[in-house]
Amino acid sequence: MADSGRARPGDPDAADSRTASPVTGKKRAQQSPGLRAKYQTSATGHCFKKVTLTKPTFCHSCSDFIWGLIGFLCEVCNFMCHEKCLKTLRSVCSCMTPSLVQVSHKPPTRQVPREPLRHVCELHVHADCAVFSCADCRSCHQDGMMEPDTFHHHWREGNLASAARCEVCRRSCGSSDVLSGIRCEWCGITSHAACYLSVAPECTVGRLRCMLLHPACVRLDSRNFSKMHCYRITEIFVMSKSDDDEEDDGDAVLRKQFLKVFDGDDAVKRGHFRLVSLLRATKNEEVVEAALRAFYLPDEPHDFELQEVGGQQRLHSDDILNRNGGPDNKGTLRDGGGGGGEAWILRAKPRDGEVVKVYAGWPKAGAAFVSVSVSRSSTAATVLSEVLSQLGRQVSTSSCAHTLLCVCVCFLSLGACCLFSSQVSLRQMNQTRFYIMEDRNRAVQVSLLIGGLPTLLTTEEYSQLIQEHLTIKSHLVTISHIYGSQGAVVLQISCFSEAERIYMLAKDTTVNNKPLTSLVVPEITVTPDVSPLLVFVNPKSGGLKGRELLYSFRKLLNPHQVFDISNGGPLAGLHTFRDVPSFRVLVCGGDGTVGWVLGVLEAVRHKLACAEPPIGIVPLGTGNDLARVLRWGPGYSGEDPHHILVCVDEAEEVQMDRWTILLDAQDVSEDGKDNGFLEPPKIVQMNNYFGLGIDAELSLDFHQAREDEPDKFTSRFHNKGVYVKVGLQKISHTRSLHKELQLQVDTHTVPLPNIEGLIFLNIPSWGSGADLWGSEVDGRHEKPRIDDGLLEVVGVTGVVHMGQVQSGLRSGIRIAQGNYIRLTVSKPIPVQVDGEPWIQPPGHIIISAAGPKVRMLRKSKQKQKKPSVAVKDGRSESPSSRDGGH
Numbered sequence: 044m045a046d047s048g049r050a051r052p053g054d055p056d057a058a059d060s061r062t063a064s065p066v067t068g069k070k071r072a073q074q075s076p077g078l079r080a081k082y083q084t085s086a087t088g089h090c091f092k093k094v095t096l097t098k099p100t101f102c103h104s105c106s107d108f109i110w111g112l113i114g115f116l117c118e119v120c121n122f123m124c125h126e127k128c129l130k131t132l133r134s135v136c137s138c139m140t141p142s143l144v145q146v147s148h149k150p151p152t153r154q155v156p157r158e159p160l161r162h163v164c165e166l167h168v169h170a171d172c173a174v175f176s177c178a179d180c181r182s183c184h185q186d187g188m189m190e191p192d193t194f195h196h197h198w199r200e201g202n203l204a205s206a207a208r209c210e211v212c213r214r215s216c217g218s219s220d221v222l223s224g225i226r227c228e229w230c231g232i233t234s235h236a237a238c239y240l241s242v243a244p245e246c247t248v249g250r251l252r253c254m255l256l257h258p259a260c261v262r263l264d265s266r267n268f269s270k271m272h273c274y275r276i277t278e279i280f281v282m283s284k285s286d287d288d289e290e291d292d293g294d295a296v297l298r299k300q301f302l303k304v305f306d307g308d309d310a311v312k313r314g315h316f317r318l319v320s321l322l323r324a325t326k327n328e329e330v331v332e333a334a335l336r337a338f339y340l341p342d343e344p345h346d347f348e349l350q351e352v353g354g355q356q357r358l359h360s361d362d363i364l365n366r367n368g369g370p371d372n373k374g375t376l377r378d379g380g381g382g383g384g385e386a387w388i389l390r391a392k393p394r395d396g397e398v399v400k401v402y403a404g405w406p407k408a409g410a411a412f413v414s415v416s417v418s419r420s421s422t423a424a425t426v427l428s429e430v431l432s433q434l435g436r437q438v439s440t441s442s443c444a445h446t447l448l449c450v451c452v453c454f455l456s457l458g459a460c461c462l463f464s465s466q467v468s469l470r471q472m473n474q475t476r477f478y479i480m481e482d483r484n485r486a487v488q489v490s491l492l493i494g495g496l497p498t499l500l501t502t503e504e505y506s507q508l509i510q511e512h513l514t515i516k517s518h519l520v521t522i523s524h525i526y527g528s529q530g531a532v533v534l535q536i537s538c539f540s541e542a543e544r545i546y547m548l549a550k551d552t553t554v555n556n557k558p559l560t561s562l563v564v565p566e567i568t569v570t571p572d573v574s575p576l577l578v579f580v581n582p583k584s585g586g587l588k589g590r591e592l593l594y595s596f597r598k599l600l601n602p603h604q605v606f607d608i609s610n611g612g613p614l615a616g617l618h619t620f621r622d623v624p625s626f627r628v629l630v631c632g633g634d635g636t637v638g639w640v641l642g643v644l645e646a647v648r649h650k651l652a653c654a655e656p657p658i659g660i661v662p663l664g665t666g667n668d669l670a671r672v673l674r675w676g677p678g679y680s681g682e683d684p685h686h687i688l689v690c691v692d693e694a695e696e697v698q699m700d701r702w703t704i705l706l707d708a709q710d711v712s713e714d715g716k717d718n719g720f721l722e723p724p725k726i727v728q729m730n731n732y733f734g735l736g737i738d739a740e741l742s743l744d745f746h747q748a749r750e751d752e753p754d755k756f757t758s759r760f761h762n763k764g765v766y767v768k769v770g771l772q773k774i775s776h777t778r779s780l781h782k783e784l785q786l787q788v789d790t791h792t793v794p795l796p797n798i799e800g801l802i803f804l805n806i807p808s809w810g811s812g813a814d815l816w817g818s819e820v821d822g823r824h825e826k827p828r829i830d831d832g833l834l835e836v837v838g839v840t841g842v843v844h845m846g847q848v849q850s851g852l853r854s855g856i857r858i859a860q861g862n863y864i865r866l867t868v869s870k871p872i873p874v875q876v877d878g879e880p881w882i883q884p885p886g887h888i889i890i891s892a893a894g895p896k897v898r899m900l901r902k903s904k905q906k907q908k909k910p911s912v913a914v915k916d917g918r919s920e921s922p923s924s925r926d927g928g929h
Contacts, residue, residue, distance in 0.1 A: 087135045087136060087139045088119070088135055088136030088137075088138050088139030088341055089117040089119065089120070089122060089132070089136045090117055090118045090119055090136075091115045091116065091117050091118075091129065092115070092116060092118060093113060093114075093115060094113075094114055094115070094116045095112055095113065096109065096111075096112050096113070096114050100114055100123055101123075101218060101220045101221045101223075102123065102124045102125050102128055102221070102223070103122050103123050103124055103134070103221050103222065103223050104124045104125070104128040104131075104132055104134065104223065104235075104236055104237065105124075105125070105128055105223065105235065105237075106215070106216065106217065106218035106220070106221055106223035106224065107125070109123070109124075109125055113126070115129060117136060119136050119137060119138050119336065119339075120136050120137040120138070122134065122136070123221075128237075131237040132236070132237070133236040133237050133239070133240070134200060134236045137339065138336075138339040138340070138341045139341055179199060180270060181197050181228050181229070181258075182197070182258055183258050183261065183601050183602055183603055184258055184261035184262060184263040184265070184273075184565055184601075184603060185258065185259060185261065185262050185263075186262070186263060186264060186265050186266070193244070193245050194245065194246050194248075194257070194258070194259065195244045195245065195246055196227040196229065196230065196232075196242070196244065196245075196246040197227055197228045197229055197246070198225045198226070198227060198228075198239060199225060199226060199227075199228050200222065200224070200225050200236070201222030201223065201224070201225075202222060202226075203216060203217035203218070203223070203224045203225075203226055203233055204217050205217050205218060205219045207224060207226070207233040208233065209224070209233065209234050209235045209238050210232045210233060210234045210238070210239075210242055211234055211235070211238035211239070211241045211242060212235065212238055214235070216233055216234060216235045216238075217233065223235075223236070224236065225239055227246060227249075228598070229246050229248050229249065229255075230246050230247055230248050230249030230252075231249045231250070232249070250685075250689065251599060251600065251685075251688055251689075251692075253574070253692055254574070254575055254576035254600070254627065254688065254691070254692055255575065255576075255600055255601060255604075256567065256569075256575040256576075256600065256601040256603060256604040257569075257573075257601070258601060260567055260568055260569045260573070261565050261566070261567055261601065261603050262565060262566045262567075262568070263563070263565040263566070263603070264487055264488060264489050264539070265563075266539050267539045267540065267542065267543040268542075268543070268546070268563055272546070272563050273563055273565075273602075273603075274597070274602040274603070275562050275563070275606065275607060275610055275611065275615065276607075277607070277610055300320070300321045300322070300325070301318050301319070301320055301321075302318070302319045302321065302330070302334070302385075302387055303316045303317075303318060303385055303386040303387070304316060304317050304318075304319050304334045304337060304338075304349070304386075304387050304388075304389055305352065305386065305387070305388045305389065306338050306388075306389055306468050306469055306470050306471075307388065307389070307390065307466055307467050307468040307469055307471075308388070308466060308467050308468075309467045309468045309471070310388075310468065311352060311388060316386070317334075317337040317338065318337075319333050319334055319337050321333060328344050328345070330349065331344040331347050331348065331349060331389075332344040334347075334349060334387075334389045335347065335389070338389065338469065338470050339470070340469055340470060340473055342473075346391060346392055346394075347389060347390065347391055347392060347469075348389075348390055348391075348392050349387040349388065349389060349390075350387065350388045350390055351386070351387055351388075352386040352387065352388055389469060390466060390469070391466070391469060395418055395419070396416055396417060396418040396419075397416070397417050397418075398414055398415070398416050398417075399414070399415055399417055399426075399477055400412040400413070400414055400415075400476070400477065401413055401414075401415055401426065401430045401477045401478070401479055402476060402477065402478050402479070403434055403478075403479060413430055413433040413434060415429050415430060415433075427479060430479050431479075434479075486537065487536075487537050487538060487539060488535060488536075488537065488566070489535075489536045489537075489538075489539065489542035489563070490523070490533055490534070490535060490536075490563070490564040490565070490566065491533070491534045491536060491542060491545060491546055491549075491561055491562065491563060491564065492531060492532075492533050492560075492561070492562045492564050492611065492614070492615055492618060493509070493513075493531060493532050493533075493534060493549055493559055493560070493561055494529070494530065494531040494559065494560040494561075494562075494611055494612065494614065494615075495530060495531075495554065495557050495558055495559040495560050496508060496530040496531060496532065496554055496559070497530055497554065497555060498527060498528060498529070498530040499527045499528065500527060502522070502525060505522065505525060505532050506522060508554060509522070509532065509534070512552050512554060512559075513545055513548055513549060513552065515534070515541075515545060516538075516541055519536060519537050519538045519541045520534050520535070520536050520537075520541065520545070521534070521535045522534060522535075523535045524618065524621075524650070526614060526618070526646075526647060526650075528646040528647075529612070529614050529643065529646065529647070531614055533564065533618060545561070546561050546563065547561075549561035560610070560611050562610070562611045562615050564615065564618060564619055565603050565619060567603075567619060567620060567622060567623055568622065569623055569624070571624045571625065573623075573625070574625040574626055574627060575604055575620075575623065575626050575627075576600065576604060576626065576627050576628070576629055576688070576691065577604055577606070577616050577617075577619075577620050577626050577627065577628045577629070577656070578596050578600065578604060578605045578606065578616075578628075578629045578631070579606050579608045579613055579616060579628070579629070579630050579631065579632070579636070579640055580592055580593040580596065580605065580606070580607060580608060580631040580632070581608050581609060581631060581632035581633070581636045581663060582607060582609060583609060584631070584632045584633050584636060584663035584664055588663060588679055588681070589631055589632065589663050592631050592661065592663075592679070592684060593605065593607060593631075595684035596631075596684060596688075599684055599685055599688060600688075603619070604616075604620075606619075608632065608636060608639070608640075612639070612643065613639060613640045613643040613644070614643055614647065617643060617644060617647055617651065618647075620651070620653070621650060621651050621652065622652050623652060623653060624652050624653055625653050625656075626653055626656050627656055627657050627658075627659065627691070627900065628640065628644075628656050628657070628658045628659070629658075629659045629660075629661065629688075629691055630658060630659070630660055630661070631660075631661040631663055631679075632661075632663050632664060633662070633663055633664015633665060633666065633667060633878075634664055634666055634667060634668060634669050634670075634730070634731055634877050634878055635664065635877060635878055635879060636663075636664070637658070637660060637669055637730065638728065638730050638731075638877050640658070641658070641701065641728065641730060641897060642728050644656075644897075645701075645728065645893075645894070655895065655897065655898050656898070657696045657898040657899060657900045658897065658898065658899050658900060659673075659675070659691045659694055659899075659900035659902075660673060660675045660899075660900075661675065661679055661687060662675055662676055662677065662678050662679055663678070663679050664678075665811065666810065666811045666812075666878060667811070668731050668732075668806060668808035668809060668810075668811065668812065669730060669731055669806060669808070671808045671812050672806045672807060672808050672829060673697070673899055673900070673901045673902060674901055674902035674904070675902050677811070677812060690902055690903070691900060693903045694900040694901055694902050694903055695900070695901050695903055696898050696899070696900060696901075697829070697830065697898075697899050697900075697901045698829075698830040698896040698897070698898060698899075699730070699805075699806075699829045699830055699896060699897050699898075699899045700805055700829060700830060700831070700832055700892065700896055701728060701729070701730055701805075701892075701893040701894070701896070701897055702728070702729040702730075702733075702805060702834065702890055702891065702892060702893050703726060703727075703728060703729075703890070703891055703892070703893040704726065704727050704728070704729050704733060704876060704888065704889070704890050705724060705725075705726055705887075705888070705889040705890075705891075706724060706725050706726070706727065706883060706886070706888055707724040707886050707887045707888070707889070708722045708724070708883065708884040708885065708886040709885070709886040709887060710885070710886075722884060727876050728893055729803075729805065729876050729877060729890070729893075730805065730806075730877055731804075731805055731806050731808075731809075731877045731878075732802055732803060732804050732805060732806070732809055732877065733802070733803040733874070733875070733876050733877075733890065734800060734801070734802045734803070734874065734875050735780070735784070735800065735801045735802075735866075735868075735872055735873070735874050735883075736780045736798070736799050736800035736801055736839075736872065736873065737799040737800040737839065737841060737842060737845070738800040738802055738810075738839065738845065738875065739800075739872075739873035739874045739875035739880050740873040740880075741842075741845075742873075742875040742878060742880040743873050743875070743880035743881070743882070746879075746880050779797065780795070780798050780799055780800065780801060781794075781795035781796060781797055781798060783868065783869050783870050783872065784801065784866060784867070784868060784869075785866065785867040785869075786801075786836070786858075786859075786864070786865075786866055787864070787865040787866075788836065788859040788860075788861035788863070788864055789861040789862065789863050791859075793836070793858060793859050795838065795858070796838060796856060796858075797840070798838035798839060798840055798856065799839060799840055799841045800838065800839040800841075800845070801836070801837075801838050801858075802815060802836075802837050802838070802839070802855070803834045803835070803836055803837075803864060803890060804816060804827065804834065804835040804836075804837060805829065805834060806829050807827050807829075809848075810845065810848070810849050811849070813848050813849040813851075814848075814851075814854065815837050815839075815848055815854065815855040816835050816837055816854065816855065816857065817854030817855070817857070818854075819854070821857065824857060824860050825860065829899075830896060832862050832892060833860045833861060833862055834860065834861060834862065834864060834890065835857075835860055836857075836858040836859040836860065836861070836864070837855035837856060837857060837858060838855060838856040838858055839855055839856070840856070862891070862892060863889075863890070863891050864888075864889070864890035864891075865887065865888070865889050865890075866887065866888040866889075866890075867886075867887055867888075868883065868885045868886060868887075868888065869885050870885055871883065871884050871885060872885075874888075
């Protein structure tokens with residue numbers, strides 16, 4: 044959010060008189076600004092008054108109990124504190140917060156709901172309050188506009204754990220009763236608001252620095268794109284009901300007036316207003332002051348006036364009762380109806396000049412800003428010359444450029460524009476910040492990943508498709524990467540407006556009845572000694588627990604390294620990390636999600652600088668057999684996300700086999716003579732197990748039930764219950780599988796016993812943790828391992844046998860071990876690979892090793908430190924454990 048460009052008077056008393064909140068409480072007395080008692084404080088913008096406490100209250104500054112009956116309350120932001128804390132108070136009032144934000148993030152260009160905002164910066168706001176909020180988002184990338192020389196802490200107030208300790212004085216700075224204290228959103232250290240200035244400004248990023256993607260390593264030209272676009276957040280528009288229209292009692296209606304106040308001409312066009320409540324006998328100066336408070340404008344009331352909507356008539360009467368009708372106009376205002384004095388526009392009084400602040404946009408500037416007087420005749424060139432002389436920079440104005448946030452001017456009448464903007468929107472002008480910086484003529488490079496295209500096409504065919512459906516401008520757009528196996532291309536665009544047009548158009552385009560996907564992709568450049576973590580989260584897994592993990596990892600890590608796998612698949616993350624020489628991967632989902640990531644990694648590994656990144660798992664699925672083998676547990680049950688990341692950092696690397704299954708459906712009857720193809724051959728990858736017969740039939744029935752009613756399958760407990768129900772229905776099922784299959788292991792033909800199911804195991808876990816092979820010592824076979832290059836062949840006699848195996852009462856029937864399997868199937872049969880079932884026609888099935896082994900992360904057996912130990916050291920404390928919402 045940009046801040047005010049106007050310089051403020053330095054008089055503390057004047058500041059206090061300008062920053063009082065709108066009169067909205069039923070019992071709050073209306074006093075003239077000149078009669079209100081003022082209390083000096085070192086913080087900016089507060090307007091404190093002495094109040095009598097009627098119930099136990101805690102100080103918002105030091106979090107201690109306020110003893111006695113007297114406290115000090117800010118009329119604007121309801122900040123409560125001791126009298127002793129007024130001298131050391133550092134917390135800035137909400138009316139002045141936007142003016143202290145130095146780096147601006149472009150706000151979304153469309154209305155967004157409250158929920159997605161929480162996914163990025165934890166900010167909870169009402170729809171009507173969004174325009175008054177301050178964008179307190181972490182700066183997660185470099186956009187080429189301002190490049191700081193050091194990486195500083197990102198302080199945020201409130202929501203500390205009760206056991207949090209101050210980094211400076213080591214006293215408690217958290218409280219469960221009030222929002223007190225501050226913490227760094229990167230390294231997690233906590234401090235009192237009065238102590239944090241003693242902390243070194245440089246941030247070390249904390250315990251997760253070994254896996255965090257540093258913002259200085261990420262470049263993203265984010266102009267024309269909102270944070271939701273940059274962080275790949277799916278936009279869901281949900282209109283929220285306004286909380287402003289609260290019903291009052293009859294007595295309050297008789298005593299109050301309600302004015303509909305618009306902030307300039309822009310608010311009138313959009314229909315955005317604030318209701319200002321006043322007593323019946325309120326003077327003009329108090330009306331203007333209440334209107335300023337409603338829009339959080341810290342200005343002098345005598346510099347502003349109210350004009351009636353639809354005319355130039357100004358409010359000048361000492362008593363507004365006669366101008367605004369009787370007390371029954373409250374209902375008329377809410378209905379938007381028309382009477383004479385219901386709606387008013389807040390404007391600045393006519394003046395000939397403005398005083399603006401201009402900030403230096405280069406590192407280590409001598410002064411943070413300089414104040415410059417502008418008039419209607421002032422131009423950007425004259426302002427640049429004056430600013431450069433005040434900053435002591437001997438630079439030609441032709442080699443500098445200025446950036447105006449919210450107001451765009453290029454060597455025109457700057458003074459006239461400022462005066463005009465104050466009439467369009469006072470708050471917009473209040474939050475406008477002017478920067479001066481060297482003009483580097485930086486080339487624009489926006490990368491868009493377009494997915495959903497047909498697979499395995501040539502470069503010319505992809506270019507023709509893109510040109511046909513997106514009508515790109517060839518001189519501005521080039522195809523930099525092609526992923527034919529995934530049906531995706533990466534476009535390099537050298538124009539912001541063209542990038543925005545293609546991005547929005549692709550989301551509404553279909554090719555061969557398949558919708559396209561469009562993602563903004565950042566550029567990452569890291570040194571070889573850095574190994575960041577690439578996180579994939581399936582929000583649909585784990586009964587919506589995946590969604591909460593997605594939010595938590597975005598807060599703990601850089602959002603540019605956390606990917607929603609349901610939005611663009613794994614390719615978006617792997618392409619983003621294509622030039623990173625060393626990185627690790629964390630997959631949050633079930634075994635199917637892990638297989639998805641491994642499959643895409645296998646297809647694009649030749650285009651990655653790190654072709655074999657190690658992969659860790661957060662189990663969110665139903666079975667999670669691979670996660671069990673790698674010690675990540677049977678399922679996610681609400682563990683602290685910070686603790687999960689620490690475990691990933693301490694995990695050990697192991698090798699795991701992967702297998703290729705060739706399914707060649709042919710007519711293998713005597714009449715067909717093994718040469719009639721029933722359908723094209725297909726190849727699938729297998730990580731865990733491959734089953735035929737009763738095991739696959741149960742999986743197929745469960746899969747069909749979930750497809751019919753997906754809303755009911757939101758918890759692992761319910762899923763397992765349905766699986767048991769399906770199994771009971773098959774308890775009397777019989778099938779002579781040994782008569783329908785011919786098995787060859789390596790070079791030997793293996794006879795099959797009388798079984799109903801045949802399973803090939805790569806890991807020693809099956810069916811949600813069952814040990815199908817068994818732990819008995821067998822001289823004929825080796826002990827199974829995930830990296831031994833062998834598959835274990837096991838048979839089951841039916842549903843009862845499978846239930847006994849899962850109960851631990853029996854094990855399966857050991858048949859063979861080998862690294863090359865050949866099956867001949869004479870009839871259609873249910874099969875399943877890692878939980879994905881289908882009906883396979885008769886033919887040949889060949890299983891062989893799939894290239895190099897994959898590197899997996901196995902959770903270390905070392906006992907983790909207790910959370911209480913981590914709390915003693917603020918740098919290692921989990922920020923997510925202290926989140927409480929805003």
